[in-house]
Amino acid sequence: MQIAILTISDRASRGQYEDLSGPAIEEWLRETIVSPFEIVRWIVPDGFGPVRDALVELCDEQRVDLILTTGGTGPSPRDETPEAMRAVMVKELPGFGEQLRRASLVQTPTAILSRQTAGTRGSTLIINLPGKPTSIRVSLNAVFAAVPYCLDLIGAGRIETDPARLNAFRPVSPA
Ligand SMILES: Nc1ncnc2c1ncn2[C@@H]1O[C@H](COP(=O)(O)OP(=O)(O)OP(=O)(O)O)[C@@H](O)[C@H]1O
Ligand SMILES: Nc1nc2c(c(=O)[nH]1)N[C@H]1C(S)=C(S)[C@@H](COP(=O)(O)O)O[C@H]1N2
Secondary structure, three states: EEEEEEEEEHHHOOOOOOOOOOHHHHHHHHHHHHOOOOOEEEEOOOOHHHHHHHHHHHHHHOOOOEEEEOOOOOOOOOHHHHHHHHHHHHHHHHHHHHHHHHOOOOOOOHHHHHHEEEEOOEEEEEEEEEEOOHHHHHHHHHHHHHHHHHHHHHHOOOOOOOOOOOOOOOOOOOO
């Protein structure tokens, strides 16, 4: 089971500030997932090309099971994560974006500015999170219960979570 964390930020990619969002995602995953997994961490600048190329390579060459992106989802001219997602995803899962924006609205009225979404390419699930480090926990807490079953459905690796932190929901199919 390989999980990629893709930080999308002009300034973090240039070393102008320390990437705090990628490490916040890694910390949350290490606290929550109890089955074996490896983490790959990449940082790319904003913009369509770098994000598209990173997503394609992580899906098609590295064959990771899950990609969590952070950043580039807003309306600023350089925010093109959703455009790159549209070029890369084969199936969009719009429920992720709906739930993520709803959960973040509790923190900030500007949550609706995020155009974040999720989707699959082959047996990889890609989920977008906003760039702000403080958005990470609320976002992952809001949607991750559905992630292990989604990975089962697309033929990706299996994730078990610590039930004290998060109950992964897997519907029981009738015998
Ligand atoms: N990976 C990150 N690590 C730490 N702080 C971040 C990160 N991404 C975003 N931020 C913070 O959140 C703010 C708003 O995020 P946004 O994605 O709009 O970044 P930005 O202002 O476009 O910066 P950048 O030039 O890095 O892309 C940033 O100004 C920064 O303070
Ligand atoms: N939980 C949470 N969600 C949030 C925010 C935040 O601070 N916390 N910032 C919002 C803002 S101000 C913007 S512009 C969008 C897009 O951010 P991004 O371009 O860094 O992805 O996410 C929104 N979602």
